[in-house]
Amino acid sequence: MKEFDFIRRYLHRSQADADVLIGIGDDAAVIRPRAGYDLCFSSDMLLKDRHFFGDVAPADLAYKVLAVNISDMAAMGASPRWALLGAGLPQLQEDWLAEFCGSLFVLAQHFGITLIGGDTTKGDLVFNVTIVGELPQGRALRRDAAQAGDDVWVSGQLGLAAAALHHHWHTFALPDAVFDCCERARLRPEPRVALGQALLPVAHAAQDVSDGLAQDLDHILQASGVGAEVFADNVPTLPQLHDVLDKTALYGCVLAGGDDYELVFTAPRSCRSAVAEAGRASATPVTRIGRITQDRGRLNILNANGMPVALASLGFNHFE
């Protein structure tokens, strides 16, 4: 099968999108931006053994490759609209491709995303998705807009993906039922697009948790020139993890694990009920975990006794 047959068969699906003037199959795609909207761009590269195991099921792989990009749109409060997929593939194996592309298009359609381009080439497994979203003009959940006095919130539960990963690495072993929950969170993170949009009129700053809560919240602090105080035991996680992990392991997963793809965001105290309502409207759990301080760049994580929590690492380092 040649590259062009592959593209034709698997990627060149008819997708109804009136704003796409030229889709896959030319040198470039052409879209017509809608009046009143800004466009939002993000790009993530995923490499075998770095971001996923080589034996991952193709349907799970495709889901994650796209989902982590959708999560960046959620963190801006944007609606994902279009995506371009770059893929290095060791060979063109039809079953594998059919499963990969099937899963990719299910997720894309769920979020109303049209695949408008990409590039496939022979190589070790590597993927790069660029995603393009729409934002009402002048609106965005930025990193640099947190203000002293804001509450700090997170969506969903944190630390599950990291716990599953540690189970794979044999750092510790999880009971089967707990592992299944954590593994599902690792493989199928749910991008918080609806929450991000609901937060546009409410939140000050937001970011998705991909490299670990401490590190990602720190980006907000650095960009905004503020500090934060976070209550470690308020950070929501899978309740069973409290029973099976000691505090050090639990804090490591929840506060510095990464791969969560939940949102961490700040909002004024006066907006607590509005935040709760945004959570309800988007059917997304939201939990208040701390507050923004004037203590520039200082992230203070406290345990139930009000003592500082020491972390071995703030989170994932892309070059370690």
Next chain:
Amino acid sequence: MKEFDFIRRYLHRSQADADVLIGIGDDAAVIRPRAGYDLCFSSDMLLKDRHFFGDVAPADLAYKVLAVNISDMAAMGASPRWALLGAGLPQLQEDWLAEFCGSLFVLAQHFGITLIGGDTTKGDLVFNVTIVGELPQGRALRRDAAQAGDDVWVSGQLGLAAAALHHHWHTFALPDAVFDCCERARLRPEPRVALGQALLPVAHAAQDVSDGLAQDLDHILQASGVGAEVFADNVPTLPQLHDVLDKTALYGCVLAGGDDYELVFTAPRSCRSAVAEAGRASATPVTRIGRITQDRGRLNILNANGMPVALASLGFNHFE
């Protein structure tokens, strides 16, 4: 050096671009589309040993990674505006990065491109650039617009990059001066942005020559439902290659070599002087090499005696 230090130091340069509301450093970049313009998107992935040698100079590598994407914009008649860079890097080596980024920004600035995002991660050398360009609304040089009776044209000279590659592979040896010319064409292809824009009111169909003239012209034929007759000896190449290569090797490089990043395009006979003028206005040589026929999907390449030229391959197969 951590990833975020790297991003800050090398990629987060201040670039004056009033249409970029949020640049590198947030979850996603935000741009404000200009009224009256469509946006054009393309993405190319380049892998070590597949698209470049592992010991390539970082300045040459950066140039090419971006240039091949700019070439896709040229082939649409679009102005490149923004780019996102995904990079897998074995390590963060400062000298290497400084040279790579320096070269990248020189080329970006030359074409008025702002780097608005990207992702870096540890891995085998791999790059993915997504480029975004502007087109006057409703205009684009498409692949599917060639008409029977059109002339077929190419820009610049073809086959040089392929000749250099064969020299590297020891298929044949080029004299030093010839190799230098060809190697420069291979490492530093000149994206034909000005020509593409000048052709917007003139050309019917266009595409850039990345996988070999025969294969890339064939995409126009397939998409447009037409055929073509091309005169092999009219296809411009480096004159010295006629002296040092036999006909089979020469035709292989010129007609099926690839990596040229010239434009192949069709235009009505009545526009010959307008095409010549577009070439002059953009300081780009343009040469008429054949014509579009009604012979659907049939590409007829003829030598000086009017006999069909047989090619061992139509061009680069991304999965061979």
